[in-house]
Amino acid sequence: MINRRQVRETVLKAIYALQLGKDSTQHVADTIIKKADFTKEKDLRRFAEKLFFETIDHEEELDEVIVDHIKNWDINRLALIDRMILKMAICEFIYFEEIPTKVSINEAIELAKRYSTAKSGRFINGILDAALSDLNEKGRINKKGRGLIQKTLGNN
Template sequence: MGLRHLGRELALKALYRVDICGGASNDDLVLFFETFPAEDSARRFAVQLLEGVRREQDVLDKHLAGALEHWSIKRLSRVDHNVLRMALYELLFMPDIPARVTMDEAIELAKQYGDIESGRFVNGVLDEIAGRLGLRQKLDDRIASTPE
């Protein structure tokens, strides 16, 4: 398991905790991260995601709301919502991470922590957002230019 994958898992768990508890102080989050064994680089990545998602939450939710057909953000499960927020944060604010990697990781997290339909749902929403943000062409170009 890669360090960024572990960081994403930690960030998802922390975001879920924040949702359940109605917020968390920095001390709460420090204690939370200390309870999960992980290398420092995985924790740093998790904190970067967590802080970014919390800081840009309104922007992320606006993009998500626009991509949901016949659905509202309030109806999303906490897991699906936070997986989508993290993936969208990576897509918008972390250009060093390839879009395909972000999307694949989000789908895997949704399958692992969500319900039976979460992987497909997250895939569909992220595909819609990728089209709206002009990322679909970048994804297709990367796949076409990758040597087999």
């Protein structure tokens, strides 16, 4: 059974291919996302395509959020994988109202543990916690349905 973590891994690979290759966004989507094992499951395919295209379409905005929280660092010095994982998670915070922010953070940490350095999980957790707090203060996090789980749990 394919799950959303595997979908996120595929999206991460697609974004990586787009960053390093010279192919168009649509070509990368067609060759990596649309040929993945989960494409027969409409919900998973839609999630993968939305995450891929939203992350790419809002890249500058997502980079700005990251820059605001990497004190004394140039964003170009971040490991490429870490930067892509951060963008995907922040994209989920802002543009996926049905996904709880806690899920996005946990998934980003797991991706970092698998695809990046030993210290990346803690680094990504710290940046995402700070970004989430800031985005919440600015009223940019709007969660509905399942996405409200974290708020409900936090109020108990």
